[in-house]
Amino acid sequence: MTGPYAGDPELTPEQEEVIQQPAEAMTLVTAGAGSGKTHTLVRRLHRLVQEEGLRAREILVLSFSRASVRELRSRLARDGAAAQYVRTQTFDSWALELLSEIDSHIDWRSQNFEERIRATTRAIDAGDADGRYEEALRHVVIDEVQDLVGERREMVEALLGRYDCGFTVVGDSAQAIYGFQSQDPAERPGEFFIWLRNTFGEDLVELHLTRNFRARTEEARLALALGSKLQLTDRVTAPGPHLYNRLRTALGGTLEFGSLDDQFVCDSLRKYDGTSAILCRTNSQALLTSELLHKGGVAHRLQRAAQDRAVPAWMAALFRSVDASQLTRSQFDEVFPAVPSVGDLDRDTTWDLLIRHSSPRGRRTVDLVGLRSALVSGRIPDELTAQPPSALLVSSFHRAKGLEFDRVLVTDPGPLQDGRGTDPDEEARMLYVAMTRPRDDLWHLAAPDTRFIRKDDRTNRWGRYHWQRSWRLGLELTSGDVHSDQPAGAYGFAGDPTELQQYLETAVLTGDELVLERVNDETDDQGHSPPYLIRHSDRLIGAVSDPFRSTLYRYMQLGRGSNPRSWPALITGARVDAIETVVGSPLSGASSGLGPHGIWLAPRLTGLTWFSYEKKSREESVDV
Incomplete structure (x- = not known):
């Protein structure tokens, strides 16, 4: 052909x-x-x-x-x-x-x-x-x-x-x-x-x-035989718990991969030549799995929700390349070879996408004003915001739908829970989705211990808890947790914004560990926690956003209307999800030497963190 x-x-x-x-x-x-x-x-x-x-x-x-x-x-x-x-x-x-x-x-x-x-x-x-x-x-x-x-x-x-x-x-x-x-x-x-x-x-x-x-081995085809039984009929006949148990039994019959806190197991993940995924029933399990992989030195990517998109760092390079409002093709061609990452997109495709989403029909230059507006409103095409590929992906069952890998490790979702709104039919279909992702190898993995991890209803984030009800031990980080109205060095701490942009572009890598450091004990009447600065190695690279401070305040409350009495001095276990392009104040950008567009880089955070309290604060929180 x-x-x-x-x-x-x-x-x-x-x-x-x-x-x-x-x-x-x-x-x-x-x-x-x-x-x-x-x-x-x-x-x-x-x-x-x-x-x-x-x-x-x-x-x-x-x-x-x-x-x-x-x-x-x-x-x-x-x-x-x-x-x-x-x-x-x-x-x-x-x-x-x-x-x-x-x-x-x-x-x-x-x-x-x-x-x-x-x-x-x-x-x-x-x-x-x-x-x-x-x-x-x-x-x-x-x-x-x-x-x-x-x-x-x-x-x-x-x-x-x-x-x-x-x-x-x-x-x-x-x-x-x-x-x-x-x-x-x-x-x-x-x-x-x-x-x-x-x-x-x-x-x-x-x-x-x-x-x-997709499936090239009998092992990878293990769940396929149950696909027809899971399909809904005209009466939406429920497959019931029976099919879930059959799928879980089949999963348990595969080889167990081993514990992720075993260095030998981590070495085998690092050395595998193909693509792999670790699929978890919940996002809390995915966060804990990611934490274990980081401890074992295993590079990986944590799958975001589909609507949670990051504008790649190379977009900021386009804005830095010119002070004018239009970017010509020749200027773009000069910048393109130095772009840190454009995924699978070639030069012509990238240019066409930028034109289409920034400029009036018929124009052959990129209107940077229009492109900035597209960034603000989230109208950047998916092709330009897709997460970069990774040899190992960690994901929930839901977020892995439509993906495929050479090898898949599925965490044991456990027996069906009675009540609590559990739908055994949907649980069976989710497990089927997870078990039909591999091309070659299907393994099972013990689920991480989530006894003290639960979703906080007021913040809609996963948190770490303790058997003592008043203790708060950690909180999930998500997009929007970093202040972006001003560039790093111009807000929260004094630094050279231009030099910090270079540092973010060249020295801060996906997966790097970050520490959030409390600046003082001051809260305000708007329900904000004390401010925190973000440290990478020995460098401050940003400050947390007001929405994060508001979220942390609500998480630390023991009840509606109560005032938190203690705050973590350090928040550890944060990781770099990406270095992303953000939109802020053009005036602040210009005064910081970053050009007139109000576009620069900022770290994007992820991870289920740990709180480190000063001893006095811990004693106060226990007394509440």
């Missing part, structure tokens, strides 16, 4: 049947784990444009996750020929774009995702989108439909129900793991499949992709 698909596996008859459906066909594809779904969709889109005669703007591709959208865009750009121009968006970004076109006078970004989704459904039902879609929409492709629940499901049903267009919807109900997003049983996974069958009846073409291209 020649052309864009040279070297790809030969299409199966099942894939061919999906690809060859006419443009007006209404098709539901059940695609099992590792079944070549993305490649099939790319080939389907290619055929719609090249052979069915659809224009790219007449096709809409929607998906649940940013990772899925990013993968589709990447594959279309590489293989899709004319189909590379097809719109590919998450449900949320598409809803925002549509609402902004329908009524640009409303600040839709100030509303949360769910409000925008509801508004989009109302707009479609009212006919407000007819001018855009009634004649111009000929085919809709929707990926990951098993995760459509609640208001997103209603929005997609409104879209498909109103417009006379073909569609290709793809999902695997065995991997439906987002039912927790809706508390109404009528809105649980499976309802969208029922709606499709009831609405389109005999016109609905149901196809299946059953061949697994």
Whole structure:
């Protein structure tokens, strides 16, 4: 075979049947784990444009996750020929774009995702989108439909129900793991499949992709046989605890990898040549696993939530390269070789993405004012904010969905817990997702001890606790915990901002340990903890943000309205998640010698920390 698909596996008859459906066909594809779904969709889109005669703007591709959208865009750009121009968006970004076109006078970004989704459904039902879609929409492709629940499901049903267009919807109900997003049983996974069958009846073409291209060993195929039993039926028949126990028993029958506090085990993780993942039932387990790996000197990456995006450090280099408001292609080409990291993106693709998201249509320079605005509003494309690759990933089951690795270590999720809102069906599907990530090797791993780790309801963060109720021993760090309105050295402590930017760019690495040092004991009437500075080795590199101080204050309260009586002198166990580009005060940036744009670097924190108290403070906290 020649052309864009040279070297790809030969299409199966099942894939061919999906690809060859006419443009007006209404098709539901059940695609099992590792079944070549993305490649099939790319080939389907290619055929719609090249052979069915659809224009790219007449096709809409929607998906649940940013990772899925990013993968589709990447594959279309590489293989899709004319189909590379097809719109590919998450449900949320598409809803925002549509609402902004329908009524640009409303600040839709100030509303949360769910409000925008509801508004989009109302707009479609009212006919407000007819001018855009009634004649111009000929085919809709929707990926990951098993995760459509609640208001997103209603929005997609409104879209498909109103417009006379073909569609290709793809999902695997065995991997439906987002039912927790809706508390109404009528809105649980499976309802969208029922709606499709009831609405389109005999016109609905149901196809299946059953061949697994991912798993290359019997071990990696261990859970696949249960996939069909986990799929939801028209009655949303629950697979029940039985399948969860079968999956857990199968996992327990794999080899145990060993304890992560064993140096020999850590050495084996470091020396492995392929890609690996350690998958945990909860994010608290992932945080503790990451802590053990750091202690063992094992480099790894902790998977962020899909919506938790960091703007890469190289973006700040673009702004530093010019004082003007426009960046030309020649200036970009001069900077590009020195960019610290651009992932898999080549020069031309990066340039095109910057143009598309910063400048009016037709302009061939990057409008830095527009790009800064995109940074502020979070409109930077996913391709530019994807986490860099790592040989070892630590993730929760949820966040690993759609990923694959040569070797996977799954932590034992333990027996099902009675009550507490546990859904045995969803627990079974989550474990199935975790166990179907490997290409070659599947191991099991003992779960870390989380007896004194729990989610703090007031801050929505994981915290460390003690059997004595009043003790607070540590708190999870997340994005936004570092002050970014002024650059390091211009706030909280005196330093040379220019020199500190160079230090952040060259000396501070992902995974490096940081210490947060309390400056004084002063709180304020706004509910802020004392200020803390951030130390890397022997250098101060930043200060914590006001939102973090507010979060720490609430975490330290023993009850609503109470005033914390003690504060940790040091907060240890913090790690560098990334050095990211942040937006702050242009005036502060200019006075600090960092140019007129108000763009610079700051550390992004992660980790489940430890609190270190002065002895007197500990005694006070125990007396409370």
